[in-house]
Structures are given as structure tokens and as C-alpha cells.
Amino acid sequence: MDTLTIRRPDDWHLHLRDGAMLRTVAPLSAGFGRALVMPNLVPPVTTGAMAAAYRERIRAAGFARPLMTLYLTEETDPADVVRAHADGTIAAVKLYPAGATTNSASGVRDWDRIRPVVDAMEEHGVPLCLHGEVTDPEVDIFDRELRFLDTRLAPLRDMHPGLRITLEHITTADAVSWVLDHGVGATITVQHLMADRNDMLAVGLRPHHYCLPVLKRRRHRDALRHAATSGAKNFFLGTDSAPHPQHAKEAACCAAGCFTAPHALAAYAQVFDEEGALGKLEGFASLHGPAHYRLEPNADTVTLRRGEPLELPAHHGGDPRVVPFDPGHPIRWHVDA
Template identity: 60%
Template sequence: MTEITIPRPDDWHLHLRDGAMLEGVLPYSARDFARAIIMPNLVPPVVTGADAAAYRDRILAALPKDLDFTPLMTLYLTEGTDPADVASAHASGLVTAVKLYPAGATTNSHSGVRDLGKVMPVLEKMAEIGMPLCIHGEVTDPAVDIFDREAVFIDTVLDPLRARVPELRITLEHVTTSQGVDYVMGADANLAATITTHHLMINRNAILVGGIKPHYYCLPVAKRESHRLALRKAATSGDKRFFLGTDSAPHVDPLKECACGCAGIFTAINTLSCLAHVFEEEGALDHLAGFTSRNGPAWYGLPVNEAMVTLVRRETPVHWPERIFTGDGPVTVFDPLLPIHWEVA
């Protein structure tokens, strides 16, 4: 197959940042994606409905006039979040979901949740109104190995939470382990998962072999090869509980290439090309549209986009810039480490 046409995709996990960085990276997502779930971990975070409205206005103001893109806003869950504000923001159509960051789990997560018991009134209200909870599924206990934090989170936090509030709709974001895949597949209701582009393409060797490569460092960190293969199997299976969330997360190069570099990989520019490569390798191009364009809208109760996107397989590999330049500084583009022949027409 040398050409495939799919409904215009959505990105169900995206970091756009703010200010000059927002202006620099937004066009790359808006070019290929119709909608995106926007992460709220700004400084300060997007906590209230008023915060979300103001952030949405800044995104729309930065959007190039010739691009059609809808930001789907989220609220950052804190131990002081007001259930009534959450419900009001959701009822108005302003906010699509709430994001739970365990405090200290990733970039700008210090305002996150330390005691799940303190946010139960919010979660119970969300279950009542059918509002999804997006979860960064890792524990932050320093005694737990970083490569085990997702599996431990599932056993000690997620499974008890689902037993306590079974009607809560949960999106387990950026799944990185075979345990995560198995857990989602074993759920009979109210659980779905996003998978990133980069976790389908790299394992932990990309970060560590031949020297430390900071532009492959992300959180959750890439795991061993057996987990990558489990993710590829899930993503390409046609299972409607799995869909794309790129977790494209730009940082300027000086903040990546330093003694304590930031976690995040910028993939918005070449995600669709990389995914077509993965699905072709797995003999599953017929499931690409489900993963990128159909399963996510079904989970979030939205229509599939009417516009279509065509990807073409070129004879020669496609090339992207090594980095893009924003008003905040240069941002390195994800390098998939192999030739990619698919390109958005």
C-alpha cells in the first residue's frame, strides 16, 4: 500500500505550553490534528474553570488563521479543587476532562495529588456527571524503581480507585508497560488508555546506549523492548480502548541538555508519519484510522472528524528539521532512528 486516507486525527494528550513556546509549537499540531486534549501543567497550573477559559483564549489567539483546530481543555486536579467548579466547567462545554498528576511525577506536577482521599469529593462528582479523569499513572515513592512505577501504580492506586468509584471514567495516559496493557484489556468498563508515538518506536536503549541521549528522555520513561512490543500489539490490534495521545512535550534544548534535563519529547511534527510506519510494520494499516481518528472520539463522546487526511508512502525517506525555533529557543524534533517513508500529503 502506498497511500492511505483516514479521518483527520485527534491528539488525546498534548502539551502546548504558553507564551512564545505555545506560538512556536501550536502550528505543528494544528496542521495535522483537528482537536487535542490540552495538558494543564502550566506554571501556575490550570486549576479552575476561569483558568481554563483564559488558557483556551491564549491558544486560540496563537492559532494561525488558516488552520482549524479545537483545544479541549482540562483542569489540573489539586487537593483544593472545588467539585462545583469542575461540574460547572464541564456542563458549559469549556472543560472536557480533569488531569490527575501524582505530586512530583513529571514536569510541573508539584501541585498534584499527594493524598487521594482529599480529592474523593471531586472524583465522585465526576463519576456522577460522566466526566473523564485523565491519569498520569506512576507512583512517586522513591523506594520504587523508576521502571516499575507504572505497574506499582496500577496495583496500589488505580485498581483500588476503580473499586471505590466504579462509575468513574478513567483514561490511563501514556501507557508504557505490558502490565498496563493487560490491565486495560482486562477491564470490562470505564477504562481506556492512550499510547504515545515515541513509546511505540523506542525502548530504554535509545536513552542510554552509547551515551546519555537527553532528547529521548521522557516520563514515564521508555521501558525494555518487551514492553514496547506489547504497546505495538495493543495499538495496532483494533481494540477500541486504545488510542493516540502523543504526549508531545516541547522543551528548549538548554533545558534538555544539562545536568538535570527536563522530561519530554517533541513529536507533533512527525507523529502521523511515524505511526503509519509502525502500523505498516505490524501489517495493520487498516487499524490506523481506529487508533488515530475513531477510538478517541468514541471514548470522549465526540463525533469523528468529517475532514480526511491522506498519507503517501514515498520512495525516498521523509526528512524533518533537526529542530524548530521558537521565541523561547530551539526545540529538538523527535528522531525515530530509522528511515520513515510515509508523509502527510
């Protein structure tokens, strides 16, 4: 199969930032139909009014169909969350454990303080998206997702069995099993399907491979590839494309995030091709996510073609300059304009 036509995919985990960075990356991310846009700006998007204003800035920058999220804090007003979801301002709420990743300082430290808003979300069907890592400095960074499953997510699921949960950017075989066992949704990124920690660390430190959650062992990468290509409806496309200026990535203490949005769909196709599962790509990329969020899939289609290796640019933009994630091996799929 050298040509594949599928329903236009959506991206269920996308960072667009704000200001000059937003204007740079929004048009580069517009190949997807819709995108669930993350709220970890400075200051974070914590109210329905802030989400509505950010949505207009995104549209003005060149992304037509953003789906907005609210940043969950210990002061979040349950009534505002329910109202913003009911009127279509937001599609979900995002929970960052404080200190887990970029711009997460305003995230949750005391989980007891968010019980009222989580109760309201469960009652009114508001989806919760989770960055699934603990932040205890005593826990090894490669074990933080596993510890989150045991100490945070399992109790949350027991207390709120009706809560609509998306465990974002899963990175381990343990998370794959947990998602299947508990019937929740999960997104999987390009980088976690195409690379492992050896790719990031074995031949010098490659900062453009550094993201959070961090890349794991090869066996975990293989488990993610099997999950994504299995056809299981729990798993769907979420790039976690996270742009940073080149100088912030190529630094003594580099920023966490991989910028994949412009070539993500081609990269996913490459993975599915390598796994002999091109027939499952439409489900993962275009159908499972809308079903999880109770939306209709996109009506239009995109066509992908296999050809010569994709030539990634050295960088996108001028000020800021953003370097794309390069997996280090060929991506032979191209998306027709």
C-alpha cells in the first residue's frame, strides 16, 4: 500500500503557546481537523473567560478549530468549569501535578482540595486529562509514571468511577495495561512510538529528544507501538507537540518538549507501516479520539503517500526559531496538501 486516504485526524494533545510562538506554530499545526489545546501558559488558562479569549488568539494566528481546556488548580471554581463545558467553551480540564512539566508550578499539590471540582466534573460529564507522573524528587524519573498509576490514578478511579479520564502521553507497558484494565482513554505521542532512551542518551545527549514524561526503555516503546496499532479504541492520537525556542532546547538545562506537529501524521503513518498496520491508522488517528470525547469524526479526508524520505527543515520560523523532532531514521510518508 503506497497511498492511504483516511478521515482527517484530530490532535488530542497540542501545545500552541502564546504571542510570537503561537503565531509561528499555529499555521504549522493546522493540518489536523481539531486539536485539544493545552492551557499551561503563563499565567495559566484557569477560567472559562480566559479560555474563550485564548481561543480567539489561536484562531487569529491561523488554527481554525481549537478545542479548549482549563488548567485545574486548587482554587478552580466547579461552577465555572461546568458552565464552560456546558456552553462549549471548553472540551476538557487538564490536571498537572505541580512541578511535573513545563509551566506546571500552578498545578495540584493537595489532591483533597480538588475533590469538589472533580465531583462536579463526574456529575456533569466533563472530561479530565491527566499528566500522569508523580513529582516526588525521591522517585526516579523513569519510574514516575508507574508510581502515579499506583498512588494517584488508582485511588482517583476508585473514588470517581464515572469520571471521563484521558491519561495523556503514556510511556510504559504498565500504563498500556492500566488503560486497558480500567477502560479509560490514552494518547500516545510520535516520539514515544519512534524513540527510546538510548536514542536520547547513548550517543551524546540529544536535547530535541528530551520531553516529559521522558523516553523509556525499548520494551516500553514496543508496548506502545503494539497498543497504538492494535485497533483498541482506548488509544488515540495526541502529539504533545511542545515548541520551545531553539536556544531553550540547546541549553545547559534544556526545556522539555518535542516539536512534532508539522510532520506528526507522516511519522505516525511510518510507525503503522513498520508494524504492518496501516489499516488501523484511521481508527487511531481519526475515530477513537472523537468517540472518547463524544464528538463526530471529521467529514473530510487526507491522503498520505509513501515516497522518498521526508526532508525535515533545520528549523521553523525566525524569531522564535523552533527545531523539529527528528527520529534519526527515515519517514517515508507524505501528507498531500
